[in-house]
Structure formats: structure tokens, C-alpha cells
Amino acid sequence: KCKHAATFQLFRLTSPHTMSTPIETVVIHPLVLLAAVDHFNRVAKDTKKRVVGVLLGETFKGKVDVLNSYAVPFEEDRKDPSIWFLDHTFHENMYDMFRKVNAKEKVVGWYSTGPKIRGPDLEITELFRKYTKNPLLVIIDVQPTDDLTIPTEAYLSVQSSPEEQSVSERTFQHIPTEIGAAEPEEIGVEHLLRDIRDKTVSTLTTQIAHKVSSLRNLRKHVDEIETYLTNVCSGKIAVNPKIIYLLQGIYNLSPNLKVENLQKSFAVKGNDMMLVVYLCSLIRSVIALHNLINNHQMNKDAEIKAKEDKDKEATAATKAKQKKDEESKKKSEGEKESSDSKEKPKKSSK
Incomplete structure (x- = not known):
């Protein structure tokens, strides 16, 4: 039970x-x-x-x-x-x-x-x-x-x-x-x-785009908070204690940027990140230039090879034509000799 x-x-x-x-x-x-x-x-x-x-x-x-x-x-x-x-x-x-x-x-x-x-x-x-x-x-x-x-x-x-x-x-x-x-x-x-x-866009570019989009969204919400507080101060909207409590929590969680050590830490972190971004962009540019040179060289080699193949084909075709002409000439000469040999006995019999 x-x-x-x-x-x-x-x-x-x-x-x-x-x-x-x-x-x-x-x-x-x-x-x-x-x-x-x-x-x-x-x-x-x-x-x-x-x-x-x-x-x-x-x-x-x-x-x-x-x-x-x-x-x-x-x-x-x-x-x-x-x-x-x-x-x-x-x-x-x-x-x-x-x-x-x-x-x-x-x-x-x-x-x-x-x-x-x-x-x-x-x-x-x-x-x-x-x-x-x-x-x-x-x-x-x-x-x-x-x-x-x-x-x-x-x-x-x-x-x-x-x-x-x-x-x-x-x-x-x-x-x-x-x-x-x-x-x-x-x-x-x-x-x-x-x-x-877009497959041509790198992961780093996508991450930076996401960061920019997040900052824009943050700016939009900050503007909404400013508009709400302005309307409350002017008396257009009644005060909502829950919203004020949440805003107070947001302000308490925001860092105090007036501290010198914190400013230095933000600056060092930002410089390190910018250095990494700069090096990545530099390496990406060098690799792209290297690939461009390789591609140009490969295209040039392919053109030379195609030209050589074309010349070889033309030479082979010329040789084949000459050989064919010689064979036909020999054949015609052989037929002429055989016809001449047939005509000589007829004349002697007469």
C-alpha cells in the first residue's frame, strides 16, 4: 500500500x-x-x-x-x-x-x-x-x-x-x-x-563578427536601460522594484575600472590579443601570397607542358604524313614498273 x-x-x-x-x-x-x-x-x-x-x-x-x-x-x-x-x-x-x-x-x-x-x-x-x-x-x-x-x-x-x-x-x-x-x-x-x-571566411573572422554583434546587442540593451530610467525619473513610468533590483545587481557586478592594476591588466590582455590577431593576419597574408605564387608557377608549367605536348603531336602528325606520302610514292612507282614490264614482251612478239 x-x-x-x-x-x-x-x-x-x-x-x-x-x-x-x-x-x-x-x-x-x-x-x-x-x-x-x-x-x-x-x-x-x-x-x-x-x-x-x-x-x-x-x-x-x-x-x-x-x-x-x-x-x-x-x-x-x-x-x-x-x-x-x-x-x-x-x-x-x-x-x-x-x-x-x-x-x-x-x-x-x-x-x-x-x-x-x-x-x-x-x-x-x-x-x-x-x-x-x-x-x-x-x-x-x-x-x-x-x-x-x-x-x-x-x-x-x-x-x-x-x-x-x-x-x-x-x-x-x-x-x-x-x-x-x-x-x-x-x-x-x-x-x-x-x-x-561563405567558406572563404576564416574562423577568426567569424569569431570577431560574433564579438561585434554581441557588443552591438549590449549597446542596444544599455540604451533600453537608459530610456527606462529616464522615463522613471520624469514620472512617465511607475517604478518597478524588481527591475530596479536587477539593475542594481548589474551595477554591482560591473568592474571598477578606476583601479590602476585592473586598467593595466585590461591593457596587457588587450595588447596580447591584438598581437595574436596581427600575427595571424600576417601569417594568413604570407600563406595566401605563397599559394598565389605556387598557383602561378603551376599554371605556367601546365602551359609549357601543354605546348610541348602540342608540338610533339604536330611533329608526329608531320612524320606520319611524310611516311604515308613515301609509301604511296613507292607504291605508284612499283605499279608503273610492273606496267612497263608487261608492255615490253608484247612489242618483241610483234
């Missing part, structure tokens, strides 16, 4: 539908992004429509792994956002078929190509609540304009604060999003990117 009770307790704690742990992170896998882009290009390309689909995955200790997805028929009125249609019967049939293939993947929410939250999204999220306890809304930007940000945003429907309940009982809470992949998925993505990558 105790054994059965312990088993039931373990199932209650690990079941994705009864898990009480709040969702802290959402990890989007590459297959979901590819499926959403393909769905959008098939249905709503060159239009202002959005497409909607169901997300499948697993939940463990506050982390949701979105592993798979499928499209769902969806229509909405542009003039009246409250009028919309989602074919939940189609969804139920599709989910039954997916469950036969992989029973571990459960419904974790739905996706939209937004690119922003729209009016009926709360109602659609409540519709998915009958399939999962905490349905997620993941907005996938299939036409991103900013390469510095992740093209996905995840939201969770939560109870509104008492001040906001007069407007709506529930509201969306933003959830941190990541792009993750298992090892087989990484191999597949690498194969897909083979035709996109």
Missing part, C-alpha cells in the same frame, strides 16, 4: 499536466522554427496575415523544451479582432497521430507569427488551457528586421493584478527564451547551413 502511494506521489510530481513548478525558461528547438517558417511561406507569404500552430514538448523543473509543432487552420477578421476561428477538431486529430509516434511530447502551448501580441491571443490561450495546465504563447518572427535579437518571444497567461482586473482578468507575463538543440539537431542544422556559409 505504501509502495503504491509512493508511486502515485512520484507520478503526481513528475506529470507535466500536474506540475506545480512555475515556468522559468522556454527552449525553442530548430525544428519548430523551420516548421513555422515553412507554414508562413506556404499560407501567408506576401500578406499581412499570421499563421498559428500547436507546440509540443516536455516540461521539467520549470524548463520547457519545445521540440515539435504542427500547423492548425486559423482565420481572423482584420476589422474586428474579436472574431476568429481555430479548428480545434483538426488539432485534436493531429495530436492523436503525433502521440502514436512519440508519447512523451505533450501540448505545451501554441505559436503565432505575430509579430506582436494581438487582441484575441488571451482567448486563444484560454482555449488551449483544456489541453495543458499552463499553455505558452510563443511569437515567432519569421521576417526579423533585427539580427541582434532572438526571433522568438514566450508569454504565459497569469492572473492580473488587482489594479488591472478592471480591464482584464488575465494578462501575459514574459518568459525568458533560448534557442537550443540536441546533438542530432545540431548536425542537421550544420548540413542545412553548408550552402549558406
Whole structure:
């Protein structure tokens, strides 16, 4: 009896539908992004429509792994956002078929190509609540304009604060999003990117480009922090203690650059890295010049060899023609001698 009770307790704690742990992170896998882009290009390309689909995955200790997805028929009125249609019967049939293939993947929410939250999204999220306890809304930007940000945003429907309940009982809470992949998925993505990558660009150049992109993204977030603090100081936005607490933590973690030893360490480290970059560029230039000279020499040798082969062929053809002419001349002379020898006996008989 105790054994059965312990088993039931373990199932209650690990079941994705009864898990009480709040969702802290959402990890989007590459297959979901590819499926959403393909769905959008098939249905709503060159239009202002959005497409909607169901997300499948697993939940463990506050982390949701979105592993798979499928499209769902969806229509909405542009003039009246409250009028919309989602074919939940189609969804139920599709989910039954997916469950036969992989029973571990459960419904974790739905996706939209937004690119922003729209009016009926709360109602659609409540519709998915009958399939999962905490349905997620993941907005996938299939036409991103900013390469510095992740093209996905995840939201969770939560109870509104008492001040906001007069407007709506529930509201969306933003959830941190990541792009993750298992090892087989990484191999597949690498194969897909083979035709996109420029093979002439070295690894060092790619790493420097990633560093520059990260610094640009950091600058963008610093500007957002500055804008928020300016609006708080001017009274346009109310103070949020959680945001101020996080900003204080960021400031506490930032190094004090006024310390002389720290400045010297940064300078030495930077100079060492720049020296390595300079030497690598110098070596790369020397190797490229060496390869260019070798290539020029190889082409020159190939031209000389081709010319020699051509001369040999011409000489052989000339010799063959002379030999043929000599043979034909000898043959004609032999025929003439034989004809002359035949005519002499006839004259003597006469």
C-alpha cells in the first residue's frame, strides 16, 4: 500500500499536466522554427496575415523544451479582432497521430507569427488551457528586421493584478527564451547551413563578427536601460522594484575600472590579443601570397607542358604524313614498273 502511494506521489510530481513548478525558461528547438517558417511561406507569404500552430514538448523543473509543432487552420477578421476561428477538431486529430509516434511530447502551448501580441491571443490561450495546465504563447518572427535579437518571444497567461482586473482578468507575463538543440539537431542544422556559409571566411573572422554583434546587442540593451530610467525619473513610468533590483545587481557586478592594476591588466590582455590577431593576419597574408605564387608557377608549367605536348603531336602528325606520302610514292612507282614490264614482251612478239 505504501509502495503504491509512493508511486502515485512520484507520478503526481513528475506529470507535466500536474506540475506545480512555475515556468522559468522556454527552449525553442530548430525544428519548430523551420516548421513555422515553412507554414508562413506556404499560407501567408506576401500578406499581412499570421499563421498559428500547436507546440509540443516536455516540461521539467520549470524548463520547457519545445521540440515539435504542427500547423492548425486559423482565420481572423482584420476589422474586428474579436472574431476568429481555430479548428480545434483538426488539432485534436493531429495530436492523436503525433502521440502514436512519440508519447512523451505533450501540448505545451501554441505559436503565432505575430509579430506582436494581438487582441484575441488571451482567448486563444484560454482555449488551449483544456489541453495543458499552463499553455505558452510563443511569437515567432519569421521576417526579423533585427539580427541582434532572438526571433522568438514566450508569454504565459497569469492572473492580473488587482489594479488591472478592471480591464482584464488575465494578462501575459514574459518568459525568458533560448534557442537550443540536441546533438542530432545540431548536425542537421550544420548540413542545412553548408550552402549558406561563405567558406572563404576564416574562423577568426567569424569569431570577431560574433564579438561585434554581441557588443552591438549590449549597446542596444544599455540604451533600453537608459530610456527606462529616464522615463522613471520624469514620472512617465511607475517604478518597478524588481527591475530596479536587477539593475542594481548589474551595477554591482560591473568592474571598477578606476583601479590602476585592473586598467593595466585590461591593457596587457588587450595588447596580447591584438598581437595574436596581427600575427595571424600576417601569417594568413604570407600563406595566401605563397599559394598565389605556387598557383602561378603551376599554371605556367601546365602551359609549357601543354605546348610541348602540342608540338610533339604536330611533329608526329608531320612524320606520319611524310611516311604515308613515301609509301604511296613507292607504291605508284612499283605499279608503273610492273606496267612497263608487261608492255615490253608484247612489242618483241610483234
